[in-house]
Amino acid sequence: MPPEVKALGFDVFGTVVDWRTSITREGEAFGRAHGISGVDWVTFAEAWRGLYQPMMNKVRHGEIGWTKLDDLHRMALDQLLKDFSIKGVGEADIDHFNRAWHRLDPWPDAVAGLTRLKRTYVLTTLSNGNVALMVNMAKRGGLPWDVILGAEPTRHYKPQREAYTGTAEYLGIRPEELMLVAAHNGDLKAASGFGLRTAFVPRPKEHGPGQTKDLAPDGAWDVVAQDFVDLAEKLGC
Amino acid sequence: MPPEVKALGFDVFGTVVDWRTSITREGEAFGRAHGISGVDWVTFAEAWRGLYQPMMNKVRHGEIGWTKLDDLHRMALDQLLKDFSIKGVGEADIDHFNRAWHRLDPWPDAVAGLTRLKRTYVLTTLSNGNVALMVNMAKRGGLPWDVILGAEPTRHYKPQREAYTGTAEYLGIRPEELMLVAAHNGDLKAASGFGLRTAFVPRPKEHGPGQTKDLAPDGAWDVVAQDFVDLAEKLGC
Numbered sequence: 001m002p003p004e005v006k007a008l009g010f011d012v013f014g015t016v017v018d019w020r021t022s023i024t025r026e027g028e029a030f031g032r033a034h035g036i037s038g039v040d041w042v043t044f045a046e047a048w049r050g051l052y053q054p055m056m057n058k059v060r061h062g063e064i065g066w067t068k069l070d071d072l073h074r075m076a077l078d079q080l081l082k083d084f085s086i087k088g089v090g091e092a093d094i095d096h097f098n099r100a101w102h103r104l105d106p107w108p109d110a111v112a113g114l115t116r117l118k119r120t121y122v123l124t125t126l127s128n129g130n131v132a133l134m135v136n137m138a139k140r141g142g143l144p145w146d147v148i149l150g151a152e153p154t155r156h157y158k159p160q161r162e163a164y165t166g167t168a169e170y171l172g173i174r175p176e177e178l179m180l181v182a183a184h185n186g187d188l189k190a191a192s193g194f195g196l197r198t199a200f201v202p203r204p205k206e207h208g209p210g211q212t213k214d215l216a217p218d219g220a221w222d223v224v225a226q227d228f229v230d231l232a233e234k235l236g237c
Numbered sequence: 238m239p240p241e242v243k244a245l246g247f248d249v250f251g252t253v254v255d256w257r258t259s260i261t262r263e264g265e266a267f268g269r270a271h272g273i274s275g276v277d278w279v280t281f282a283e284a285w286r287g288l289y290q291p292m293m294n295k296v297r298h299g300e301i302g303w304t305k306l307d308d309l310h311r312m313a314l315d316q317l318l319k320d321f322s323i324k325g326v327g328e329a330d331i332d333h334f335n336r337a338w339h340r341l342d343p344w345p346d347a348v349a350g351l352t353r354l355k356r357t358y359v360l361t362t363l364s365n366g367n368v369a370l371m372v373n374m375a376k377r378g379g380l381p382w383d384v385i386l387g388a389e390p391t392r393h394y395k396p397q398r399e400a401y402t403g404t405a406e407y408l409g410i411r412p413e414e415l416m417l418v419a420a421h422n423g424d425l426k427a428a429s430g431f432g433l434r435t436a437f438v439p440r441p442k443e444h445g446p447g448q449t450k451d452l453a454p455d456g457a458w459d460v461v462a463q464d465f466v467d468l469a470e471k472l473g474c
Contacts, residue, residue, distance in 0.1 A: 172369030
């Protein structure tokens with residue numbers, strides 16, 4: 001492993017937490033609470049996540065000013081409620097459902113692995129999720145971050161350079177002293193291009209049983225680990 | 238206590254950590270390492286801290302652009318090395334000494350109190366210290382923050398409004414859902430004026446045995462506690 005690494009920056013959605021199962025569970029609860037029938041909540045969850053990149057693109061391309069992910073999630077949700085013909089739900093309940101993204105469950109190895117890694121490294125989020133979302137998720141799931149950084153404090157969404165290098169700047173370290181941990185080759189490719197170190201941890205069920213992408217590393221990442229406990233082993237923690 | 242409080246924001250220098258004793262210790266070690274004699278390191282520590290507000294004023298008043306506290310500490314240190322006629326120390330050693338502020342010891346009750354408070358509340362720094370300083374201090378001292386906020390992520394030094402209200406915004410809560418915990422009446426007065434809740438925890442030895450200010454509350458703060466364990470008691474944690 002690169003000896004100069006001082007901090008690990010984690011992609012979160014998909015890498016640390018299982019958004020698909022969790023959002024499906026939240027959707028089912030939302031449907032039961034409001035007597036909504038005929039909605040496949042797995043499809044709904046995938047559609048919600050499907051609007052993630054298009055919504056961030058509005059910010060990346062300057063169509064709209066800086067907008068935190070909670071608000072982009074809400075813009076997407078409002079669109080999906082129309083698309084799925086869901087009506088008559090009050091504002092407070094829609095807001096609660098929107099914050100389902102604050103209540104995603106960690107993958108089973110995540111807390112144990114992070115707890116070991118924290119003994120040696122500064123652990124930061126390096127996610128497009130906003131600070132409140134990350135804090136609430138960590139409180140609920142027991143994720144032992146040292147600090148919450150990434151998109152909101154740098155005002156740029158990955159894969160824009162500032163999200164990565166700005167996170168290193170906040171930590172007072174050079175890009176090569178920060179290692180991105182992610183289940184997504186594209187994220188690692190961007191980080192690597194900006195001078196960060198890289199660790200790939202595949203999450204082969206992120207997109208369900210039929211997942212076809214990000215099953216294996218497609219770049220010369222510094223570390224490849226099976227899960228976060230294996231990552232701790234490979235980093236000597 | 239106010240029932241709607243969701244997060245506690247902590248002033249750090251003086252409130253959580255004992256800067257005077259720690260900087261004196263670091264100065265003594267610096268002096269021994271470089272054969273410096275004739276310097277009273279308590280006086281040096283107090284002089285360094287004495288330049289804290291003047292240096293931040295340069296940023297507050299727009300004399301210089303946003304400058305993180307590490308860099309303000311360094312500007313002050315460079316001045317003091319001249320004032321105390323300390324010469325011949327290399328850049329790496331001066332930089333290490335400057336980061337003495339990353340190595341301040343918590344008051345004896347701090348970790349125990351924070352650990353209890355964390356079970357109920359989101360705990361954030363609400364300090365003028367920069368993120369790297371806060372993260373390194375927390376790693377070394379075992380301070381269990383959920384998130385590091387305050388001056389640097391909001392780009393404003395307390396007592397400017399944005400440092401307080403911007404911290405609440407990052408947390409996705411209203412100002413009245415955030416309680417400032419501080420040993421300084423002036424900080425609490427500013428926070429209260431911007432809608433935050435307030436808790437006063439006196440630190441009667443922050444400025445040494447002859448301390449004359451901030452020995453008692455001088456406002457109608459929501460909570461007054463003797464230390465952080467007492468604060469946890471008073472907040473029902």
